[in-house]
Amino acid sequence: MDKRIPINRLGKFFSEKDFNLEISMGQEWLLGDMNYTCVLYRIDRNKIKTDDVYGETVQDGIIFLPPIEFNAYVGIAAPTNSLLGSTKVDQVEPGNITISVYLKTLKDLDIEINYGDYVGYYDNENFVRYYTVVNDGRVNSDIKHTYKGYKPFYRTIIAAPVGPNEFKAL
Amino acid sequence: MALPNKIKKNIPLKQPVSPFQRREELANLLSEKGTFLPKSLLHADLDSGFLEFVKNELSISVSGVKIPIVDILITTQNWSQFVETWDFQNLDKNLEPPFIVTVRTPEVKFGDPSIKYNIPNRKLYHYAQVPTWDGQRHGMDVYKIPQPVPILITYNVIIVCNRMRELNQFNKKIIEKFSSKQAYQLINGHYIPIVLDTISDESIMDLEKRKMYIQKYTMTLQGFLLDEDEYEVSPAIVRTFQVYEFNDKVKSKKKKKNENLPSDLSITFVLGINSVELKSDYTTDMNISNTQNVKEFEVYINNNFYGTDLTKIQVNSGDLLRFEVVKINDQEASQILIQQKLI
Numbered sequence: 001m002d003k004r005i006p007i008n009r010l011g012k013f014f015s016e017k018d019f020n021l022e023i024s025m026g027q028e029w030l031l032g033d034m035n036y037t038c039v040l041y042r043i044d045r046n047k048i049k050t051d052d053v054y055g056e057t058v059q060d061g062i063i064f065l066p067p068i069e070f071n072a073y074v075g076i077a078a079p080t081n082s083l084l085g086s087t088k089v090d091q092v093e094p095g096n097i098t099i100s101v102y103l104k105t106l107k108d109l110d111i112e113i114n115y116g117d118y119v120g121y122y123d124n125e126n127f128v129r130y131y132t133v134v135n136d137g138r139v140n141s142d143i144k145h146t147y148k149g150y151k152p153f154y155r156t157i158i159a160a161p162v163g164p165n166e167f168k169a170l
Numbered sequence: 171m172a173l174p175n176k177i178k179k180n181i182p183l184k185q186p187v188s189p190f191q192r193r194e195e196l197a198n199l200l201s202e203k204g205t206f207l208p209k210s211l212l213h214a215d216l217d218s219g220f221l222e223f224v225k226n227e228l229s230i231s232v233s234g235v236k237i238p239i240v241d242i243l244i245t246t247q248n249w250s251q252f253v254e255t256w257d258f259q260n261l262d263k264n265l266e267p268p269f270i271v272t273v274r275t276p277e278v279k280f281g282d283p284s285i286k287y288n289i290p291n292r293k294l295y296h297y298a299q300v301p302t303w304d305g306q307r308h309g310m311d312v313y314k315i316p317q318p319v320p321i322l323i324t325y326n327v328i329i330v331c332n333r334m335r336e337l338n339q340f341n342k343k344i345i346e347k348f349s350s351k352q353a354y355q356l357i358n359g360h361y362i363p364i365v366l367d368t369i370s371d372e373s374i375m376d377l378e379k380r381k382m383y384i385q386k387y388t389m390t391l392q393g394f395l396l397d398e399d400e401y402e403v404s405p406a407i408v409r410t411f412q413v414y415e416f417n418d419k420v421k422s423k424k425k426k427k428n429e430n431l432p433s434d435l436s437i438t439f440v441l442g443i444n445s446v447e448l449k450s451d452y453t454t455d456m457n458i459s460n461t462q463n464v465k466e467f468e469v470y471i472n473n474n475f476y477g478t479d480l481t482k483i484q485v486n487s488g489d490l491l492r493f494e495v496v497k498i499n500d501q502e503a504s505q506i507l508i509q510q511k512l513i
Contacts, residue, residue: 054334059233085372085384087271087328088244091264096378127261134378160380163266166332 007151014150023104023153027071030102036074038099039067039128040111041118041169062167064118068111072101072157074121094161097121097131102154113137118167119159130167131159200359206300207313209358210398213323217243217274219357220325220391223364224272227347227355228327230339232268237329237336240271267382268331270340274323281320281392292316294402302405310406318394324367327387337383341369344387355391363392432510434459437493439504445494455511456483463504467495 007016030036041064049061077095084091099119106112113119115136120128137145137155146152173179200208221243230237238258260266294314302309329340347353348366355362372384435456437446458481461467469476469483470492476483485491497504 051333051335056333056335058333059235084265084330084382085328085374086273086326086386087330087384088273089240089265089271089330092262093264093380094262158378160378162380163260163264165266165268 010148010150019147019150019153022147023102027102027105030073031071034071034073036072037069037122038072038074039069039120040113041065041067041120041130041167042111042114043117057166059165062118064169067120067169068109070101070105070109070111072099072105074099076121094129096134096161097159099157099159100154101157103152106155113155113157118162118169119157120169128169130162130169132162132167134158134160196361199356202359204359206298207315207398207401207403208297208360208396211318211358211360211394211396213278213395215358216321216323216362216391216393219355219362220274220323220364220389221272223353223355224270224327227353228270228340228343230336230343232333232336232339237268237270237331237340240265240269243325244271244273245276265330268329268333268336270327270329273326273328275326277324279322281322281394289317292400294400299406307408309408312404312406314402314404315396316400318396320392320394323391323393325389325391327389328372329383329385331383332381334383337385340385344369352392357393360394360396365390365392435508435510437506437508439493439495439497439506441501441503444497445492447490447492450485450489450491451487452485452510453487453513454485455513456485457481457509457511458483458506459509460507461505462507463498463502464506465496465498467493467506469493 044063044065047063049058049063050056051058075098077098079092079094081090081092083089097119101113113133113136115133117133117136119131119133121131122128135156135158137157140146140152140155143149145154145156221241225239225241229239258266258269294316296312297315298313300311300313302311327344329337331337331340344366352363352365355364367388367390370386370388372386374380374382374384437448439446466479468478469480471483471485472490473492483491493506495504495506
């Protein structure tokens with residue numbers, strides 16, 4: 001049985017009620033005002049088709065659980081124009097996506113975002129760009145993610161863009 | 171009874187295959203579908219030949235899908251224009267792995283033999299004689315070419331992919347291709363060797379970036395430059411016309427006269443002298459015409475006794491002639507008079 005220890009930090013001017021209020025207001029702003037929406041493609045780690053030796057997914061071998069839409073605060077880095085190694089191939093590489101999602105949102109949807117999962121984000125009505133999670137933000141004990149040290153309330157997930165050769169959803 | 175070994179049982183009607191024929195075959199390749207001269211071999215020819223080598227010899231398929239090869243040599247200038255039309259790019263106009271690219275390093279260096287001392291001034295050498303016919307007579311054209319200049323061009327063949335299996339397949343292809351040190355590519359009829367220098371890895375290891383394997387194979391093409399603008403074709407000599415000139419006037423050969431030779435020679439033996447030596451510069455007949463106060467005399471030629479009281483002496487050029495006299499009266503001088511005649 002999990003131990004449940006009440007958090008009494010910042011107790012003189014902050015409490016669980018205040019914490020929940022702040023989060024509900026934040027969610028209202030995020031959903032009602034901003035309404036950034038992502039689609040999570042969780043990898044079905046039991047059914048995924050991988051290489052026997054290297055464990056890499058084979059072509060079209062990624063099997064995912066039913067996609068789930070969720071709200072989060074989204075920031076996309078500027079694309080970088082660079083050469084691909086020494087190939088002299090000039091690539092305008094899309095920037096990473098940074099997704100800040102409330103832990104409560106994840107709990108309400110009963111989902112978990114793990115390293116290697118894919119996230120789709122619609123750039124426009126006709127084009128969705130896919131990203132793979134390269135940092136799932138699981139460790140969120142820092143002051144920024146704990147509401148000035150009260151307790152963790154969101155995760156920052158970083159995902160790198162992928163091409164259709166790796167993942168193309170449907 | 172068995173025949174001796176030296177007797178052939180069968181006479182071969184065809185010449186056996188020999189290295190000479192192979193050399194002829196190679197020489198024919200040089201001029202195939204062209205003139206009698208070897209085809210030009212310049213930088214662009216070598217580049218396109220190497221690209222053909224990559225496309226034909228290094229292409230691979232993984233899981234039944236052929237890995238595309240970028241159809242041009244990537245240079246600094248051409249990528250941005252070309253990428254607009256490429257057919258395996260994604261919606262961002264970026265190349266979608268896996269793919270193989272060929273990059274040429276811009277600098278071209280001298281090949282090994284040319285750094286040693288060489289014949290200066292791009293001298294032309296005889297390459298072939300080609301028969302001609304101008305409608306009236308047969309002739310020959312002499313084809314001359316300069317010595318080719320060996321060069322080294324370095325290329326990087328790079329595979330960009332997402333899976334280790336693709337890397338393995340490409341690596342296997344290259345290792346097998348270069349298992350005997352060098353591979354060959356036929357460019358404009360010339361066999362050009364290509365050697366594998368190094369294999370290096372440039373895979374993207376950054377955690378928060380799109381991950382790709384990038385592996386680079388550095389190869390050196392050991393080519394040479396041969397510019398057909400430097401060839402020379404000149405007509406050979408077809409006919410020769412020789413002219414001799416004669417003088418039809420017949421002249422008798424005159425005997426050489428030497429004015430310096432006195433016809434009469436007087437040899438005087440002064441008081442107390444009984445022997446006189448003289449050297450003959452000519453071949454002459456000497457006739458003793460007269461003597462005075464001489465009882466008898468002896469003649470030596472080259473210190474060899476020749477005779478006593480002679481009337482005729484034959485002397486050759488360079489002979490040393492010595493007269494020794496016995497005087498009648500020792501208190502007086504003696505004299506021998508000689509008439510000379512050149513022979």
